[in-house]
Amino acid sequence: MKKILIIVPDGGMLFESAGIADILMHANQLHPEGLDRPRYHIDIATTQPHQVIHGQSGLNLLADHRIHELDPRAPLDTIIITGRGQTEQEGTAVVDWLRLAAPHARRIASVCGGAMLLAQSGLLNGRRATTHWKLLETLQVAFPEVRVEGGPLYIQDGHIWTSGGVTSGFDLTLALVEEDYGFSLARDVAQDLVMYLRRPGGQLQFSRYSLRQNSGSGPINALQTWILENIAADLCVEKLAERVAMSPRNFTRVFTRETGASPARYVAEARLAAARQQLEQTADTLDKIAAQTGFGSSINLRRIFEKQLHLTPGEYRQRFHCRKMA
Structure with missing residues (x-):
């Protein structure tokens, strides 16, 4: 059984983490015959001192753990970070914990702005990575040692996975399932949830075309x-x-x-x-x-x-x- 920890900063879009958890849980439910235990065990962790994660929509999610209470040395299969948080303090708490936990995890992934925290922790140094298209330039300027790419929905570089904005985390999760248990299971999960296993159009995240405009009047x-x-x-x-x-x-x-x-x-x-x-x-x-x-x-x-x-x-x-x- 693979232990998955999803770290959910406060104030984000909760359907990212909920969707990832649902995809993994559906992988547990398909073809259970012959399994002595579920394929995945999923825990949700919050960066807050309480267990309630507040979403930007006004909805709330009850976390299983508070990150400061988790032992970073405990072995994990995969750590997934679904955002960068609203405050510098919140992001720093994740980065500090992640630096200790990274050597004990087989795989680490990010969704959307979570890539900023992976970069801050040093895990993206010298690696290919992506994030939401609005943050691509910010990521590249702040962390020039990261090889930032703006096109793909997700990128795998060794044991580090990064994905673009919002729903691209679902594409990444299906890819994780395929890596773990093969094409057939990932395909069946995608079909049951009426998703593309691989989206058409080259797996591209489309940015709005906002051309650079000089703010002066010259x-x-x-x-x-x-x-x-x-x-x-x-x-x-x-x-x-x-x-x-x-x-x-x-x-x-x-x-x-x-x-x-x-x-x-x-x-x-x-x-x-x-x-x-x-x-x-x-x-x-x-x-x-x-x-x-x-x-x-x-x-x-x-x-x-x-x-x-x-x-x-x-x-x-x-x-x-x-x-x-x-």
């Missing part, structure tokens, strides 16, 4: 606005530099410093964002969208989508289009 800020309004124009570095009366070399240096992205990368992100928006909100053909967003042809549009988002424009539209799309 020429670079004005140029960013012009780019977004003229996305189909010739946006090569030379043309953009000319608009702000700079040499291409100096323009690239200044633009990158003020926006955090090179001109070429910013244009590419802007065009991809514009194409995603049109696929979501219009019924325009792919050729028309490609022309309006600077990709030129539907072939180029498809190539960029497959490279960046791991699915075709048509698949993206099917997943994200407005129900009352014109």
Whole structure:
């Protein structure tokens, strides 16, 4: 029997931890014949001095343990951290306990902002990792020794697993079940719970397209606005530099410093964002969208989508289009 400890900081989304526990418990209930004991024993631990975990929805969860009462040297199969907590003190309590417990656990995993605590404990040093797309840049800046990746729903690097935001923890949990007991059990759990064992679309977590916007009022800020309004124009570095009366070399240096992205990368992100928006909100053909967003042809549009988002424009539209799309 594998002992699983789920650490749930206060003030988060409780369905993350509840969903993970339900997936593991369902794995216990399927094909029980021949089992002398359940596959998983699951405990919930809180970071609070009491056993009530308050969720951001107003609902509460009763924990089995308070983390400060647990012996970190006790052997565990898997430790799962479902968030980073609301206060620095709460996060530090988890990190301090985790540093002591890590050598005694076979596997450690995080969901969403829990990756920040794994990084703080040093467990992600030199490893590939992911987190919620809103925290990717924060994780990379705060912990440059971590190899942060923004695409996958979850990443396994040795015995450390990290997952993206919210429901990606369910994908990770099914992967843990598959690693522990094989494909057939994980598939049966997924089918019973009406889940994908592996989601279509390259297992990608989709961020909202929020382009970096310089907060000032200088020429670079004005140029960013012009780019977004003229996305189909010739946006090569030379043309953009000319608009702000700079040499291409100096323009690239200044633009990158003020926006955090090179001109070429910013244009590419802007065009991809514009194409995603049109696929979501219009019924325009792919050729028309490609022309309006600077990709030129539907072939180029498809190539960029497959490279960046791991699915075709048509698949993206099917997943994200407005129900009352014109």
